[in-house]
Every structure is written in C-alpha cells, then in structure tokens.
Amino acid sequence: MSISKNDDPLRTFYERRHPEYHRLAPVWRFLQATYDGGRAWFADNIFKFHKEGQQEFNDRLNRAYRFNHTRETVDLVQKYLFKAPVSRSEDAPQVVKDFWENSTLSNLNIDSLMRMSTASNSVKGRAAIFVDNNMREGGMTIAEARAAGIRIYAYLITATDLLDYAWDEEGDGGLLWVKVREFVRDDKDPIASCGDIIERVRLWTRKEWILFEEVESEVDPLKRSKKKQKVIREIDRGEHNLDVVPCVFVDHNVGDAPYAVPGLIDDIGYLDRAVANYLSNLDAIIQDQTFSQLAMPAQAVMPGDDEYDAVLSMGTKRVFLFDGAGGKPEYLSPDPKQAQIILTVIEKIINEIYHTVGLAGERTKQDNAVGIDNSSGVAKAYDFERVNSLLLSKAQSCENAENKLVQLVCKWANIAIPTDKLVQYPLTFDVMRLADELSVGEALGKLAAPNEVRREQMRQIVDKLFPRLKKDLREAMEKDIKTWLEGEDLVLNPPSSFGSKPATSRSRQGSVTAKTPTK
Template structure:
C-alpha cells in the first residue's frame, strides 16, 4: 500500500529543524515570560517533595532580562531616523511604506517587529503577498486607486518554516509554511477549533493544504491554490546578523536566555532560604512521638505530621530546638546573581544600563574608559543589525515593486539605515561647525562636517535635493576677507553690516 504523498509532505522538516526547535521555543517563551514559564524552567532540588516544589514554583519571580536586552537594543537602534526617499520611490513602494501589513502597520513598525523577532530567533522569514487575483488586478491607474487590492507583508517564525529547497545559486525553489487557522467563520455552525494548515510556496504557484481527522486517521486535503505572478518564491530571510547558513542563524539572546534562566533559579533558591529562615524546622526527640499519660498516640502523630520536623534519639537528654539554613549561603547566591546579571548586559555592551544606581546595588558605577568600550561594542552591534535590516527592507521593496510591475522604477538607495549611533544631535553638529569656523579649520574639514549636518537635517531628501545641496557645498565655506572677517560684496568691497554681524557672532561664540 503506497503512502499518502500529501501526508508525507506535511511531515517534511529541513535538516536543522529538529535540532533547533526546542531552542527556538525556549527563546520565545523566555522572552514572553508569564507564569507558565516557571513550571517548566524552575528546577527541582534533589529529594525535594512535591508540595515544597509546587510552593516554590508558585512563589517564583524574575525580572525579564531577556526582554529587557532585546527592547534596549531596539530602543537605541530606532532612536536614529531611517532615511527613506519618498519622492524618488514608485507609487507601490510609497503605498507600502505607509501600509505594510494587514493590520495597517507602516514600514517603521514592521521594521521594529522584524528587529525584535531576529533578536529572538536569529533568522525569521517574511512573506510578501498580494490579495489581487487575475480577475481583480487593476488594469489602469484609475482602477488601481479605486481597487481594494493591496500588497502586504507578514512574519513567519522559524518554528513555522518547516522545509525549503534552494537552487545552486542559493535562491528558493519552494518552501513549506505551517499556518494556524481557527474554524470560527460561522458563530452557530463552526467548531471554534484550531486547524493546522500548510502553504506550499513555489516560484509560479502556491497550494494550501489542511490537516483533518477522519475516522481516527489523519488526512490532508487541498483547499485552495493560486498563481505567483512575480516568478519567484515571495519569501525572504531576515537575519539578526549576516549568516551564510541556509537553515538557521545566531540570535541576540542565544546565551542571554540561558543566563536569565539560571538567574531565576538562583532567585528561587534564595526564596527557599528565606522561607526556611522565617519558618525554622523543629528537631524533637523520637520518644516524644510515643503517647503518654493517656493521650491519643494516633492524634498526636497526625498533629506533628502537619509540621516539618526532624527526630533524634532523646536518650542523651538534648532538648528540642529549631534549626535553619546557614545564612551565609544567601550571600553566596546574591553574589552569583549579581555576576550573572552583569554578564547578561556586558555581553551585548549594555553594562552601563546596570550600574549600582539602577540595579539595586552590586554593580559599581562604570568608569569613562569602560563606558567608551561598552559604547564601541553596542555601536558595532547596532551598526551590524542596522545593515541587516536595511538589506531586508531592500529585498522587501524589490518584491513589492515586482508585484506592482514597477521594478524598473526601483532604485537601490531608496532606504538607508544609520550606521553610526553616536549621541550627537543636530545642535551638537551646529556647535562643532561654529568651533571649526573659529579655529579657521581647512575648508575641506568644514565642508565634510557640513555634509554631516545636511544628512541629519534632510534624512529623507530625494536625489534632486541632495544633488542640489552637494553642488552648493562646492562654494562653501564662503571666503572671509582678513580684517573685519566679513564676506566680500560682489564688487570686492567689504559689507560693513555683515562685518559687524560677523564680529558680534564670533565674540559670542568665543565667550
């Protein structure tokens, strides 16, 4: 009896999938947090009873350092403006920038979600799709304005990218994506259950399959299919950093999440010590458990059985007492927690975020040299991540233009992500420009510095504007005549009004 080929299809997995699945799930749940996380990640002590372990898990707590690291990197990354040349972009790209997802998010928000997802998983996948069909596709510009058809993007996590094939040039031949669908279209007749669906993307077509249970057997049926008008698989890989591996890539929190779990377990150990210090354990002679003076022995044993006690031979005459753990163990755990938290932030160059003033102690204030090294580390990380996001967005725009038939109007420099994440703002650039003028710096130095000012003033300037501004820089800085220090008039004479203004400005800056 031959096997069902569709059933075999949905069971396919790429070579790294089974190896990485547990790791991806752990990264995801550690970032998301929630009470259910503790039941799976707080480890049981050796010979710990069920009641003690359940109580310790119920009391467990953590500060989510994994989420904090990802969010801090995103905060610094998107603090700088992304330059998008709207005036030079074709209409389809302009529309996509303002409405990039089915939920109505713009490209900035989509980029932030891509950044967060790549930090978590290392590599994710982005599908670019269109709800236009051969019958509904607009045929004229007027039809396009009236049409409800749109091009949109959505993110696929590595857990849902089941398998894929590449050609000899590293281009996708096909890919298989798992989709979760809920049967809830009809409030009266639908089941409300979640169904597993599988979409097989090819270069020229796509097919949607659904997994069903019939008479105790699993059956896969085709429920929809369509054409891919752009002639390629509309799926692109997005990496946290550039990686040549075809199936997986390292993420930001690959090690951070495990350090965070160790920190949560140490906090739980500390909680157990505090509980045992607060509610000390009673040691009592074993002979005391024997009934005397007519007391009910069974009742006395039941009463003592509700308390945590240790028994010993009382023949030596030792009296009962309360015992508790050594308090120095708590100090050792606190030291370990402090080192782990410091290592979490130090590993990504965010050590300055966890100094003694903002982490509850344990970390001293960082020195200037230490902060400089941390800045170089985080700046390098941000620059690398920004370059990866820029490449991802350019790939997205290419597919958008292909769907709209405007690939010929697409230019490579439509979007530019920042590469330097210094703290200098536009006012700092003006201050530097003024100081260079007072120092009589070479014209080439001042001209290059003015380019930095222009980039920050007009991050999204179109090609024509930037060419015009670049041409104006050739005649800048203006020639200053010795003496009054004022620009000469076209006839070669000094302008006394400009001379007085120039002298006044120079004096103010010098003061």
C-alpha cells in the same frame, strides 16, 4: 487531489522539515517562552533540587518569580536600533509609499513591521517577510486596484513556522521554494463555525503558491470499513509569475548562513533561567529562615503525642527529633552565608547578561534599584563600541531586507524597480544629537579647521536635519556644500560665529592681515 496516510509522497512532503529544524525547534521554543514569560514558564524551567519533597517543591514553584532579563535585553536593543530615523526616499513610486504607510492587512506601517521582525530574529535568529496581494484572479491597473480596495501587503513568519526551503545553488543563488506553516480559525459564522484552530501548509515557488490541509476523508459506502482517515488535500492554489519567491529573510546579523542563524539571546535565555532558579532557591532559604525547624530531644516527647507517632509534614509545625537526654529544644535554620553566595552569583550572572551585548551601563552593579553603573569612561567606551557594532550589523540586515521588499512590491505592481536604494538605515548609533553636531561645527570654525573637514561636518548636519530629502534636492545641497568656504584663508583666530568669514589671522612671527574675499 488527496493522498491517504498509507501513501507517502504528499504526506511526506507535508510532514517534512529541514534537518536543522529538528535540532533548533526545541531551542526556539525555549527561547520564545523565556522571552514571553508568564506563570506557565516556571512549571517547565524551575528545577527540583535534591532532598526536596514534592510538596515543598510545589510550594516553592507557586512562590517563584523573575525579572525578565531576556525581554529587557531585546527591548533595549530595539530602543537603540530605531531611535534614529530611517531614511526612506521621497523619490519612491507611489505604490511603494502606499506600502510603507499600510504594510500589513491590519494597517501597520513599515516601521511596525520591521520592529516585529527584528524582535523575532533577536529571539530565533531569522524571520521571514512575505509580500502578497489580496487579488486572486485577473489583472487590473493600479488605479482600478485602488478603487477596488486591492492592495499589496506583507506578513511575518517566525522561524518556528518556517518549515523548509531550498536555494538555487546553480543559478542566481535565490530561493527556489519555501514551505511555511499557517494557522487559521474557523470563525466566519458566529453560530455555525466550530471555532477550531486549523493548521495548514503553504508552498511558495517562483511561479505559484499551493495551500495544503490535513482533513478527514469521506467514507466510501462500498467499503466495509466506515472509519475515516486523515488525508492531505490541496485546498487552494494561485499563480503570481514573479519569477522569484516573494519572501525576504530578515536575519539578526548580516551573513550568508543558509539556515541556522544565531540570535541575540541564544546564551542570554539560559543565563536568565539560571537566575530564576537561584532566586527560587534563595526564596526557599528565606522561608526556612522565617519558619525555622524545631529540633527537640525524643525523650521529651511522651508516647501518645502526635510527634511521637509520626514526623509532621512541611510547615511551621515541622519537628526534628533526636536522641539527646538532657538536651533542650532549639530552632534550626539555614546558614545565612548560603544566601550571600547565591546573591553574589545572581549579581555576576545579571552583569554578564548585559555585558554580552554591551549594555552594562543600562544596569547597576548590585541590583535594579541602586543607580547607574559606575564603570570607568574607558570601559563604557568599549561597551559602546560593542553595542554599536551589534546595532550596525542589525541595521544593515534591516536595510537589505527593506530594499528587497521594495523590489517585491514593484514586481507585484508590475512597475520598474528603482535602480537606487530607497531605504537607508543609520551608519552609526552614537548619542550625538543635532545640537551636538552644531556645537562641533562651531568649534571647528573657531579652530580654523581645514575647509574639507568643515564640509564633511556640514554633510552630517544636513543628514540629521533632513533625513528624507529628495534626490534632486540632496544633489543641490551637495553642490552648495562643495563650493562652501571657497575663497577663505585658513586662520588660527577666526570670529566665534560658525561659518562666518574671517578677517585677520596671527602667525608665529607676528600679525598678518588676511585677504578679504571680494563679493
């Protein structure tokens, strides 16, 4: 099936993009380039300032440098987000456990897949994970599929390749179809293959997938024109009959935005570019300070000299002539106050970059080499609340996405979908470790805190000790915690050992002997 370029339907579909895509695609490309860095970035993002010659600008461009604050911000959020272990239930079906162990065709596990998706949505706001298998025809049992090397896998599609999709507004609210762009390389035969990168478009629906490619049409010998045309051709298709589009969106923050989702570095990328340009301007001032311009009276230049015939180009031999009889030659250089202004602005912008996400404590107030920020404890507490809120929203988005992936894996394996959530991300990202929790529990015992307070503390300790407990074992521990400390009287001065049973207490009126529970 093929349609020529002069016919509209298939080509219109192939080239169509969501209306928001045209608006956001240039922004996504800029943010991705700013995150990636590299020398090619400077050619598009270092700007020529007024009264600057082309040669001066080229020299300044070659000297340009930057610290990639955009990548640093994303990496810091990633570090905190995946610092605490993700709880994945041991009660999960074996096919789901296999998927967690080898989630992609390159055998990356689920943690690596989610790290890639969160890094992508930090840059562009949204990423998509598709679940597929490498069996194209027929059906087989799970044992037969494992013996044949058939397995379920997932792959990541970034926002720039997520071309268009539609929602079922009248039904369940899920995806009706998704159109994505894929790139493959003709490299199967090391000798005969051309090695070209080929662009394709894949349409996923609730029942099937269809793959399209733009190719050159065959020349019709009966036609006078022998010129080949580009046509859109369907090159493959397959059915999955899952009744859903096997796609899960992973957003930067939890929300219900249908298409445009804000990312982490929407503003940081532009602030980072401003820092790079100011650093380049500062470099120009340093160069002019080091290689000052010679200014001398024109009367001191005799006819026939090179300076008399033409003004020299940029470099250490640059000479500025002026009409000044009796004057003496001098070297001109920029005002050092200009450099100080630029340094002050750079410091403020860098500070704002990390304050934006509550990571000011990771940076210094002056530069990257002075030491840690000396903000007050209250200020750092507010910064922590900001970053904790960001991490919590991002973790909830990841949790929702992973549980949807579990459902898709079960659909592909044709097994029952678990009713309970199998994946849980942390609910807080405080810096308390297990040893800190034990210290708090011991302090609660010394203070004779109410039993229910100590039980809740014990639940937190259990969660950090055993994040991946099976459901039956967790229920048994919960039952023990509920009956823990029963029969104990509240005391003001219990023994120092955490969880031990007190013997005596002292009231405001005098000594009172507490009841000792019978064994």
